[in-house]
Amino acid sequence: MSSSARTITEKILSTKAGREVTAGDYVEAEIDAMVGHDVTGPLAIDVFESVTGDDGTVANPESVVFTLDHHAPADGVEAANNHNIVREFAETYGTHQYEISDGICHQVMIEEGFVRPGDLIIGADSHSTTYGGLGAFGTGVGSTDLGTVFATGELWFRVPETIRFEVEGTLPDGVYAKDLILRFIGDVGFDGATYKTAEYGGSAIADLPIHQRLVLSNMAIEMGGKAGIVEPDERTVTYLERQSGLDVSLDPDLGSDPDADYEAVYTYRGSDLAPQVSKPSNPENAVDIDEVAGTPVDQVFVGTCTNGRYEDIRAVADVLEGERIDSNTRLIVVPASKTVYQTCLETGVLETLVEAGATFQSAGCGPCAGYHQGVLGDDDVCLATANRNFPGREGSMQSEVYLASPATAGATALYGEITDPRDLETDRYDDYAVATVEGGR
Amino acid sequence: MTDTAPRADGGTPPVDEPGRAWVFGDDIDTDQITPSRFLVSTEPAELAEHAFNDLRPAFSADIEAGDFVVAGENFGGGSSREHAPLSLIGAGVSAVIAQSFARIFFRNAINLGLPVLICPDAGAIEDGASVSIDLDAGLVHDHDAGETYEAEPLPQFLQELVDQGGLEAYTRQKLATQTE
Numbered sequence: 001m002s003s004s005a006r007t008i009t010e011k012i013l014s015t016k017a018g019r020e021v022t023a024g025d026y027v028e029a030e031i032d033a034m035v036g037h038d039v040t041g042p043l044a045i046d047v048f049e050s051v052t053g054d055d056g057t058v059a060n061p062e063s064v065v066f067t068l069d070h071h072a073p074a075d076g077v078e079a080a081n082n083h084n085i086v087r088e089f090a091e092t093y094g095t096h097q098y099e100i101s102d103g104i105c106h107q108v109m110i111e112e113g114f115v116r117p118g119d120l121i122i123g124a125d126s127h128s129t130t131y132g133g134l135g136a137f138g139t140g141v142g143s144t145d146l147g148t149v150f151a152t153g154e155l156w157f158r159v160p161e162t163i164r165f166e167v168e169g170t171l172p173d174g175v176y177a178k179d180l181i182l183r184f185i186g187d188v189g190f191d192g193a194t195y196k197t198a199e200y201g202g203s204a205i206a207d208l209p210i211h212q213r214l215v216l217s218n219m220a221i222e223m224g225g226k227a228g229i230v231e232p233d234e235r236t237v238t239y240l241e242r243q244s245g246l247d248v249s250l251d252p253d254l255g256s257d258p259d260a261d262y263e264a265v266y267t268y269r270g271s272d273l274a275p276q277v278s279k280p281s282n283p284e285n286a287v288d289i290d291e292v293a294g295t296p297v298d299q300v301f302v303g304t305c306t307n308g309r310y311e312d313i314r315a316v317a318d319v320l321e322g323e324r325i326d327s328n329t330r331l332i333v334v335p336a337s338k339t340v341y342q343t344c345l346e347t348g349v350l351e352t353l354v355e356a357g358a359t360f361q362s363a364g365c366g367p368c369a370g371y372h373q374g375v376l377g378d379d380d381v382c383l384a385t386a387n388r389n390f391p392g393r394e395g396s397m398q399s400e401v402y403l404a405s406p407a408t409a410g411a412t413a414l415y416g417e418i419t420d421p422r423d424l425e426t427d428r429y430d431d432y433a434v435a436t437v438e439g440g441r
Numbered sequence: 442m443t444d445t446a447p448r449a450d451g452g453t454p455p456v457d458e459p460g461r462a463w464v465f466g467d468d469i470d471t472d473q474i475t476p477s478r479f480l481v482s483t484e485p486a487e488l489a490e491h492a493f494n495d496l497r498p499a500f501s502a503d504i505e506a507g508d509f510v511v512a513g514e515n516f517g518g519g520s521s522r523e524h525a526p527l528s529l530i531g532a533g534v535s536a537v538i539a540q541s542f543a544r545i546f547f548r549n550a551i552n553l554g555l556p557v558l559i560c561p562d563a564g565a566i567e568d569g570a571s572v573s574i575d576l577d578a579g580l581v582h583d584h585d586a587g588e589t590y591e592a593e594p595l596p597q598f599l600q601e602l603v604d605q606g607g608l609e610a611y612t613r614q615k616l617a618t619q620t621e
Contacts, residue, residue, distance in 0.1 A: 026598040043483045043523055051612045071481075078481035126521040126545055142523035142549035148612040190468055191515035195544050226517065226544055233460070282468065370477035390472045390519060397495045 005163045005257035008229055009197040012137040012254075016120040023161040023261070030154050032119040032136075035065040035105045038072070039369075040124035040143045047147025051378075056093075059153035064095035067108050072100040072364035075372040083432040101364035103337025106130040106218070106305045111339050113244040117232035118254050122146065122155060123291040127305045127387065128222045133214035134240065135232025137197075140221060159409045160226045161263040162197040162256070163188070167204035169270035174422040177212035178307060178385070178405035180268075181219045182276035186286030187266065194224030196263065199256060204270040205230060210239040211311045218306045219387050222283040231255040251267065275420055277383075281391045289408065290422045299330045299382040299412075300413040301394070302406060303361075304368045307385035308336030310343045310408040319410030319424060320356035326416025331358040331372040334366030358413075367394045376401070383412045450607075454535040456556055456574040459584055460507040462538075463500060464568035465493075467513035471546065474517065474525040483524070485531030492528040506533030509574075511566045513539065517546020526550045536574055538563050538581055538592070551599055554607035562590035 006014070006022070014021050016029035037042045048056060058064060066086045071079035078309040083100070090097030098108050105125055109115055115136030122128060141155070149155050165184050184198070198220040205213070213230040219250045220228025232250060240246040277292050279285040302308070302316050313333060333353055335341040341363050344350040347371025354360055359374070367374035368386045375395030376382055381395060382401045389401035402418065411419035454525070479491040493500040498519035510529060516539040517525060526549045530539065540563045550557040560572060560581050566572060570585040581590045587601075595603065605611045 026596070039480045040521060040523065043527075046483060047609060051609050051616065076481065082481060124521055124523075126519060140521040140545050142521055142524060142526075142545060142552060144552040144608050146550065148608055151616060152612060156602070158596075188519060191541065191543065194515070194541070221519075221545075224515070224543055370472070385587075388519060389471075390470045392476060392495055393472055419543075 005259040005261065007197070007199065007256045007260045007262070008231055008254065009160060009162055009199070009227065011394060012118055013095040013157060014161050015118070021159050022184055023159050025159045027118055027159060028154050028155060028156050028289055031063065031122055031149050033063045033065065033109065033114040034146060034149055035067065035109055035123040035125070035128070035148050036143070037070055037105050037125060037418045038068045038079065038082050038086060038201045039070045040146065041066050042082045043143035044124055044147035044150065045089045048150040049145050051148055051260060052151050056151065058093045058095060060152050061094040063153070064150060065105070065109060065114060066090050066097045067102065067105040068098065068100045069104045069364045071371055073362070074100070079238070099364060100364070101338050103335070103340070104305045104308065104365055107309070107336040107340070110134065111244060111337055113246045115244070116240065116246060116248055118251060122149065127218050127222040129225060129228045130214055130218040130305060131317070132217035132220065132227050132229035133210060134236055135230065137227050138217070139227050159216055161198045162199050162260070163193050164199045164262045164265045165268070166202040166265060167268045167270050168202045169204055169417065170207070171204055171270045171273065174275055174407060174420070175273050176405045176407065177208055177215040179276040180272060181216050182278050182283065182286040182403060184266070185283050186222045186276070186278070188223050190282055190284040191224040193220065195226055198223060198228040200228070200230045200325060206233065208309070210235060211309045215306055216351040219283070221400065222387055230353065234275065264427060275405060275408055275422065277408065277418060278389060280389050280400040280402065283387065283389060283403060289418065292402065292418050293416040293420050295402070296381065296416060297329060297383045297402070297412055297418060298380045299332065299374070299376065300385065300409050301332045301367055301374060301382055301384040302409050303332070303334030303336065303366045304386040305336060306387040307406050308340065308360070309335060310340045312385060313340065313344055313353070314347070314349050315406040316410035316413070317352040319407065319421070321352050323414055324366055325357040325413045329413055329416040330414040331356070332361065332367065333358050334361045334373070338363050370394055383409055383418060385409050417438060453508040453530060453555055454533060456536045456576055458507055459571045459573045460509050460535055461505065462509050462511045462566050462568065462570045462572045463504065464566060465510065465512040465516070468515050468518060469496070469512055470519035471517055471522050471525040472519055475522060475528050480522060480524050485527045486523050487531070488528035489531030492532050501532065504532045504534070507535050508533065509572050510534050510537045511539070511563055511572070512537065513564055514541045515544050518543035521545045523549045523553070526553050526555050530555050538566070538572070538574070540564060551602055552608035554603065556603070559593040560590050565590065
């Protein structure tokens with residue numbers, strides 16, 4: 001299909017490959033930015049050194065970013081040594097490198113201005129799909145991919161087909177992007193978008209503030225997606241100006257053409273949707289919250305690259321303002337970045353949460369990565385704002401994790417059992433749909 | 442566990458010689474292949490000691506070089522951790538045969554030169570069966586059942602990448618061409 005309508009995925013990959021391509025084509029494309037962290041970075045460094053030998057050159061050091069987020073701060077000698085490998089590489093080759101206090105790779109990449117609409121971005125982390133919330137093509141790769149791109153600046157791709165999720169109308173109070181994405185994954189399954197782009201559109205998506213669009217893109221990988229994209233608009237531009245300090249002019253053609261060729265289109269009416277919870281032990285086990293409401297939980301975890309932004313944490317604080325969490329429940333809050341942490345500090349959100357009984361930790365992946373800072377013991381039940389609830393993901397193989405939105409997490413921490421946020425007074429959760437920091441709404 | 446522990450660029454055992462099938466079900470994610478707490482290592486042999494640690498503790502002790510991993514739908518979902526295919530290479534696994542693969546795992550395996558075969562009939566293979574692969578013909582032989590199953594051929598681009606020895610070898614060649 002030459003000169004015909006194209007998806008945003010086909011447009012971005014055509015530009016970066018320097019020729020017109022459509023779904024199914026294999027290309028080698030230039031990478032605008034790339035990131036590795038303390039788990040995947042050392043392996044990528046091995047690969048880079050292996051392919052370039054002693055006189056290795058990083059093709060474009062300005063495009064290379066390292067973060068230390070999974071074991072942050074280091075929880076053992078081996079992790080600390082891995083941190084040093086990354087630090088030394090960044091120093092030697094002049095790449096960007098962020099420290100243990102700075103936060104999760106995807107949040108840091110966005111805040112620091114490495115992500116623009118139309119960019120092609122890879123990360124040696126599966127949640128690199130997050131960048132699609134800003135109209136970029138972001139995808140997760142392995143360490144070998146990353147290490148070779150350090151050397152060459154480009155990488156092979158198969159141009160993916162696109163599945164579009166279209167949501168029209170208005171979302172009810174208490175229903176957010178997290179509920180949407182859990183529903184989508186529940187409907188298509190854990191492998192329903194494997195090798196494909198999940199594209200999100202429709203009036204309800206256009207109404208979402210950027211912090212919520214990032215949630216949709218972040219979890220595209222939980223249905224196997226290669227990318228998850230929301231077409232960029234003026235709200236994207238405003239967000240990038242205020243949050244990332246970027247001056248971006250929007251290419252009016254950077255979006256899927258109306259008659260683009262989709263492999264499938266799933267259509268939803270926003271008003272039909274209820275808060276969702278994914279039951280253990282797979283994100284595809286999404287159900288309306290009334291099916292699991294009342295389930296006792298030992299721990300509530302708020303954070304991660306999915307829902308660890310300021311607006312997410314503030315949503316929990318709004319629920320808990322002047323209250324105490326249930327005495328049988330622990331609440332662990334981990335901001336996604338230092339900037340998020342500082343905003344929580346400056347706005348009083350941190351104080352509210354600590355007074356309510358929360359454990360507030362330094363920025364990073366927290367227990368989602370499964371190593372430390374709140375892992376679960378045998379038979380522990382957790383409700384998390386994270387993206388995965390695989391067996392043993394946050395600790396013991398005998399523990400169970402439910403996934404939900406920050407508003408649901410706040411309500412659940414308050415009562416010690418899975419609680420529908422719509423059962424609270426509305427002024428305890430309705431601000432969440434509105435962004436304050438980003439000014440994008 | 443085998444002590445042969447071939448590294449990625451050292452190649453994997455031949456797939457046309459029969460080996461034991463270690464059969465797993467659907468949706469085996471990378472957390473189950475290589476649990477997070479073992480990701481501090483990058484050595485294939487060390488990672489192999491913890492492959493399927495929680496899911497099937499006997500695997501690392503009993504796997505022999507030349508054995509096969511056989512799985513259902515969506516093998517390798519979740520994390521981008523290359524430690525997962527690397528741990529199988531370290532254990533001496535010749536190839537992974539599955540009904541379908543998650544994208545990043547599949548890509549990582551190709552990049553590392555670990556043969557991965559999509560075989561819709563993989564579910565018929567029983568745990569412990571003796572299997573082998575004819576890569577050129579795209580066939581999986583189940584010697585115990587006396588059956589042969591067809592596998593999906595790799596797209597040409599990927600076959601060339603595998604033939605060149607994986608992405609590292611491909612990149613070395615590319616860099617050499619650039620500096621000529």
